[in-house]
Each structure stands twice: as structure tokens, then as C-alpha cells.
Amino acid sequence: GAVVSQHPxxxxxxxxxxxxxxxxxxxxxxxxxxxxxxxxxxxxxxMATSNEGSKATYEQGVEKDKFLxxxxxxxxxxxxxxxAHPEDSSFYICSARSPGGEKYNEQFFxxxxxLTVL
Amino acid sequence: AQKITQTxxxxxxxxxxxxxxxxxxxxxxxxxxxxxxxxxxxxxxIFLIYQGSYDQQNATEGRYSLNFQKARKxxxxxxxxxxxxxSAMYFCAMREGPGSARQLTFGSGTQLTVxx
Numbered sequence: 001g002a003v004v005s006q007h008p009x010x011x012x013x014x015x016x017x018x019x020x021x022x023x024x025x026x027x028x029x030x031x032x033x034x035x036x037x038x039x040x041x042x043x044x045x046x047m048a049t050s051n052e053g054s055k056a057t058y059e060q061g062v063e064k065d066k067f068l069x070x071x072x073x074x075x076x077x078x079x080x081x082x083x084a085h086p087e088d089s090s091f092y093i094c095s096a097r098s099p100g101g102e103k104y105n106e107q108f109f110x111x112x113x114x115l116t117v118l
Numbered sequence: 119a120q121k122i123t124q125t126x127x128x129x130x131x132x133x134x135x136x137x138x139x140x141x142x143x144x145x146x147x148x149x150x151x152x153x154x155x156x157x158x159x160x161x162x163x164i165f166l167i168y169q170g171s172y173d174q175q176n177a178t179e180g181r182y183s184l185n186f187q188k189a190r191k192x193x194x195x196x197x198x199x200x201x202x203x204x205s206a207m208y209f210c211a212m213r214e215g216p217g218s219a220r221q222l223t224f225g226s227g228t229q230l231t232v233x234x
Contacts (some may be wrong), residue, residue: 034221043209043224044163091161095222107222109155109163 002028004096006110013084014118019111021079023094030073030096034107035067038091050077084117091115121145122212122225129230131200138185139195141210152193153211153222154158154184156204163209169193200232 001028013019023033032051036044048064050056050071056076058064066088068080077096081088123142131137143152154166169177169184177184185194198203207229209224 043226044222046221046223049221093161093163095163109165112161112163114161 002026002096002108002109003038004030004094004110006092006094006113008113009111010114010116012116012118015085016083018069019081019084021081021092021115021117023077023079023110025096025108026073028096031074032094032097033077034097035069035072035077035079036093036095038093038112039089044093047079070089081115084115086117089115089117120225121214121223122210123135124210124225124228126228127226130233131197132148132228132233134199134204136196136198137200137230139197139208139210139230141193141195141211141225143189143191143193143212145212145214147214149214149216152184152186153213154182154193154195155209155224156206157209157227158206166208167195195200197230200215202232202234205230 005024007022011019034049035047037047038044046059047062048056048058050069050070052071052074056069066082071077091112091114094110095107097107121144125140150171152169154162156166167177167179167182168186169186176186181198183196207227209227210225213220213222
């Protein structure tokens with residue numbers, strides 16, 4: 001089946017630094033990737049949709065200058081949390097869409113990245 | 119209005135028994151898809167089952183079945199013969215409109231605990 005990886009799986013950083021999270025589709029080309037954020041004991045909230053070769057579409061309330069998304073190739077999307085603060089600590093999950101996927105499993109989720117900002 | 123509502127924050131079930139996790143949804147789009155995902159403590163999202171709005175029959179995948187009641191806008195997940203490994207968070211999600219380029223909207227989740 002389709003595999004999506006995320007790197008790193010967890011990261012601890014100091015307040016004010018920037019953190020980059022990578023999302024890769026390992027065995028398929030992903031024209032669309034989604035980035036979600038999940039706070040403890042809460043649901044997944046969509047942050048942005050990224051399409052290869054174009055600018056990401058951000059959900060209302062998500063600061064695009066703080067959460068930079070780059071989908072430069074069909075297998076890689078990156079999320080950079082700039083000037084991270086403790087309130088950015090969360091679980092970040094990406095999902096990737098394969099144009100050739102089966103209708104009901106067209107989005108494949110990565111294992112997530114746990115970010116802790118001190 | 120909430121698009122996906124899961125009214126059970128937590129559920130307990132005895133091992134080997136069946137359990138139903140509730141999900142109601144709200145959409146005016148005639149074409150939509152409903153998903154159930156399992157999220158263990160490790161955090162990964164595991165796809166369980168899918169129901170399309172035009173599907174005539176309820177979806178089944180092994181021990182998982184989806185009780186789709188379109189008029190009531192409900193898509194409850196039924197897990198038969200619960201196992202200890204089923205203990206996890208379960209999310210109901212919806213994709214509105216045709217095609218996979220649209221994002222999923224998730225419910226608040228139900229924490230299922232299977233008791234030995």
C-alpha cells in the first residue's frame with residue numbers, strides 16, 4: 001500500500017527557533033498534501049492544503065507567515081514552524097493524496113511529528 | 119454548526135463483545151464520503167472503513183461495519199468481537215464533494231477502552 005513518512009517523528013526546540021517537518025510519499029506521487037494539527041485529547045484540525053508547484057491554501061486562522069509550507073516536488077512537502085513558541089507545541093500530521101488511489105483510501109496519513117517548544 | 123459530531127467522548131466494552139460508536143454528520147452536498155479512523159496512542163491514523171453517499175449497501179471490513187442511515191445523517195461504526203488491541207481513539211471524518219482533492223473534516227473522537 002501507499003506509504004507516507006514524516007521526519008522527524010519528534011522534536012524539542014527552544015522558543016524563537018524554527019523547525020522544519022518533512023512529509024514524503026515513498027511509493028507514489030502526491031499531487032496534494034494536507035497538513036493537520038492535533039492538540040492533546042483533541043481532534044485533527046486542517047491547517048493547510050498544498051498542491052505541488054503552487055502556493056498552499058491555508059485555513060482560516062492559520063498564520064501563513066508562521067507556518068510555511070513548501071510542496072516543491074510530487075513526493076515531498078515541508079512545514080516550517082517559524083519562531084516557534086510553546087503554544088505551537090502540538091502533534092502535526094500530514095496526509096497525501098495519490099491520483100491513482102482507490103476511491104475510499106485516497107488519503108494516506110503520515111505517522112505524525114510531535115513538536116515540543118520549550 | 120458542527121459538520122461531524124461524535125457524542126461519546128469515552129466508551130468501555132468488554133472483550134469479545136460488540137460496540138457501536140456514534141457519528142452524525144451535516145452537509146448539503148449530495149456527494150460525500152464518510153470515513154472512520156483509529157488512532158492508537160502512537161498517534162498514527164489507521165484507516166478502517168469508508169462509506170460513499172451513493173453506496174446502497176453498508177460498508178463492511180472484517181470486524182468493522184458501518185451502519186449508514188442517510189436520512190438520519192448518521193454513520194455509526196460497529197466493532198464486533200472486541201479485542202484488547204482495539205483500545206484507541208476513533209475518529210469519524212467526512213469529505214464533501216466528489217474527488218479526493220478535498221480535505222477531511224474530523225469529529226472530536228471517541229476513546230474506546232476494551233476491558234479484559
